[in-house]
Amino acid sequence: MNRPRIVIEKDPDAVAAAAARNWLRLAREAVSEQGVFHVALSGGSTPRRLHAALAAAAPPPPWAAVEAWFGDKRCVPPDDPESNYRMARETLFDRVPIAPGHIHPILCSPADCRRAAHAYARTLATRLPAAASGMPRLDLAVLGMGPDGHTASLFPGSCILSETERPAAAVYVDRLKAWRVSLTRPLLEAARHLMFIVTGADKAPAVARALATAHDPAGLPVQRLAPAGEVTWYLDAAAAAGLEETRP
Ligand code: 6PG
Numbered sequence: 001m002n003r004p005r006i007v008i009e010k011d012p013d014a015v016a017a018a019a020a021r022n023w024l025r026l027a028r029e030a031v032s033e034q035g036v037f038h039v040a041l042s043g044g045s046t047p048r049r050l051h052a053a054l055a056a057a058a059p060p061p062p063w064a065a066v067e068a069w070f071g072d073k074r075c076v077p078p079d080d081p082e083s084n085y086r087m088a089r090e091t092l093f094d095r096v097p098i099a100p101g102h103i104h105p106i107l108c109s110p111a112d113c114r115r116a117a118h119a120y121a122r123t124l125a126t127r128l129p130a131a132a133s134g135m136p137r138l139d140l141a142v143l144g145m146g147p148d149g150h151t152a153s154l155f156p157g158s159c160i161l162s163e164t165e166r167p168a169a170a171v172y173v174d175r176l177k178a179w180r181v182s183l184t185r186p187l188l189e190a191a192r193h194l195m196f197i198v199t200g201a202d203k204a205p206a207v208a209r210a211l212a213t214a215h216d217p218a219g220l221p222v223q224r225l226a227p228a229g230e231v232t233w234y235l236d237a238a239a240a241a242g243l244e245e246t247r248p
Pocket of ligand 1: 047151
């Protein structure tokens with residue numbers, strides 16, 4: 001398992017710019033190698049700045065060859081203010097020439113999350129190449145992290161953390177009293193590159209813990225991941241504040 005590369009920038013805008021440069025590099029390399037770039041977008045609010053940087057990039061990414069997937073889905077209607085799809089549509093898809101057929105939303109309502117997860121897993125397996133593990137292989141998964149160390153919808157104590165076979169699964173998140181569909185650990189671990197984008201002082205304790213011991217099967221959800229590919233953390237100074245105390 002590769003040691004993560006850590007990039008610390010002064011503020012969220014600088015973090016987004018640095019992450020966008022790497023996103024662009026990975027996209028161009030993937031399209032040059034295989035004619036397509038399969039990327040899973042993160043939910044939450046942090047990716048808004050990244051999406052703005054990508055939409056403004058000049059020269060632009062090779063949008064005609066980009067296929068956009070989702071790291072997870074809050075099981076709400078697509079136009080709900082909490083919808084990760086709505087956030088991506090407003091901040092990215094409506095601003096770039098990505099083909100509608102290359103946007104792969106997770107289609108589910110609270111009543112049919114399990115069926116939606118099964119359908120998404122099937123689509124992933126159909127459209128993506130297989131990694132050595134047999135899992136569908138993303139070129140890049142962009143991930144956020146909560147103050148509790150969750151990523152995508154892999155929350156502490158949730159059964160989805162133990163999923164080892166399926167690339168996507170439905171999970172009821174007790175703390176949120178809500179259903180979600182999420183990419184699973186084996187799918188994320190099979191990605192060629194994971195990019196964590198984490199900003200804000202509220203995340204500093206979890207960042208310090210997660211990066212003190214990169215892989216801890218009993219640790220935070222982000223520490224449960226054992227990625228086969230490259231991992232890069234993009235942090236602002238506030239989220240990285242605890243690192244000085246823990247890094248050798
Ligand atoms: C979600 C995300 C989740 C998110 C983190 C960080 O649907 O909420 O997938 O994993 O990335 O909670 O969220 P913020 O970027 O809003 O801090």
